[in-house]
Amino acid sequence: MTEQSFPAMSGSLVEPQPAVVAPKFWRRTAPMLTAAALVAGLFGGVTGAVIASPDSTPTTSSVSAQTIANTSTLDWSAVASDVLPSVVQVNVGNGLGSGVILSADGKILTNNHVVASSGGQITVKFNDGRELPATVVNTDPTSDLAVLQVSGASGLTPIKWANSGSVKVGDAVMAIGSPSGLQGTVTTGIVSALDRKVTVPGETRRASSVSYQAIQTDASINPGNSGGALVNAAGELIGINSAIYSPASSSGEAGSVGIGFAIPSNTAKQIVDRLS
Missing domain, CATH: 2.40.10.10 (Trypsin-like serine proteases)
Structure with missing residues (x-):
C-alpha cells in the first residue's frame, strides 16, 4: 500500500498541496468563541444561511420550512x-x-x-x-x-473497547471531543477507509514524524478533538482521533474537510497495556 505522506502547512508552499496534520490540540490564543460565532464562521459565505440566537425563532418570511425524513435506524x-x-x-x-x-x-x-x-x-x-x-x-x-x-478521581465510567479488526468500510461512527474547546461535541459519519498509512510531520509538540495505519472517517474532527473517541454504533471505542487532512493554508489554520484519521483501538490497547 502506498504511504500517504504530506508536508506540513507552512504558507510558503509553491503549489497548493494537502497536508496531514494533527491540529486537534487547540491553542487558546484568543477568547473562547461563542456557539453563535462558530456558526457564523462555519456557514460564512453559504447562501441562505441563518444565524439566530438560541432563544430566537426565525420567521417563515426569512426561512423556508423543510421536513427532513430520518431514515436511519440508529439512535x-x-x-x-x-x-x-x-x-x-x-x-x-x-x-x-x-x-x-x-x-x-x-x-x-x-x-x-x-x-x-x-x-x-x-x-x-x-x-x-x-x-x-x-x-x-x-x-x-x-x-x-x-x-x-x-488525582482524586473515583467512580468514573471507563470507555468500552471494540475490536477494530472487525470494523468495515461504510460502518457508522461517532466522534466525541472538545473541538475549539466546545466540550462534549459529537459528530457522526462513516468509516471511509481502513489501514490508511498516514505520516504526520514533526512540529512544535512533536519532535519527529509519526506514522501509523489509521481508520479514515468523514465524521467532522477539528482542533480540540485530539485524543478523543471514535466509537461505533454500539458506543464502543474503535479509534483515537489523532489527525486530519487539510488543504495548505497561508494562515496555518486547519479544519475539517471530511477526512479524519484515528489510531485503531487494537493498536491503542496494545500501547495502553505497555504504558499503564
Whole structure:
C-alpha cells in the first residue's frame, strides 16, 4: 500500500498541496468563541444561511420550512448519552485536547502531542463539569499516545473497547471531543477507509514524524478533538482521533474537510497495556 505522506502547512508552499496534520490540540490564543460565532464562521459565505440566537425563532418570511425524513435506524442520542461520561477534555497550559477514561480511578488515554508541551500543568475536565489535576504516567511518541492519571478521581465510567479488526468500510461512527474547546461535541459519519498509512510531520509538540495505519472517517474532527473517541454504533471505542487532512493554508489554520484519521483501538490497547 502506498504511504500517504504530506508536508506540513507552512504558507510558503509553491503549489497548493494537502497536508496531514494533527491540529486537534487547540491553542487558546484568543477568547473562547461563542456557539453563535462558530456558526457564523462555519456557514460564512453559504447562501441562505441563518444565524439566530438560541432563544430566537426565525420567521417563515426569512426561512423556508423543510421536513427532513430520518431514515436511519440508529439512535445516536442514546449512543452519545452512553459515551459522553467516558470522554474528557484535557487542558494543557494555553491549549487543550480530548481524552478517554480508561479506569474508574482516573487513568486517561490521550494523544502524546496534546501533553508533550504541557510543562507538567495538566487538568482534566469531565462531562459533569468537574475539573481535576492530572499527571503524565507514560508516553509513546512513536504512536502519539499518552496515559495520564487524574488525582482524586473515583467512580468514573471507563470507555468500552471494540475490536477494530472487525470494523468495515461504510460502518457508522461517532466522534466525541472538545473541538475549539466546545466540550462534549459529537459528530457522526462513516468509516471511509481502513489501514490508511498516514505520516504526520514533526512540529512544535512533536519532535519527529509519526506514522501509523489509521481508520479514515468523514465524521467532522477539528482542533480540540485530539485524543478523543471514535466509537461505533454500539458506543464502543474503535479509534483515537489523532489527525486530519487539510488543504495548505497561508494562515496555518486547519479544519475539517471530511477526512479524519484515528489510531485503531487494537493498536491503542496494545500501547495502553505497555504504558499503564
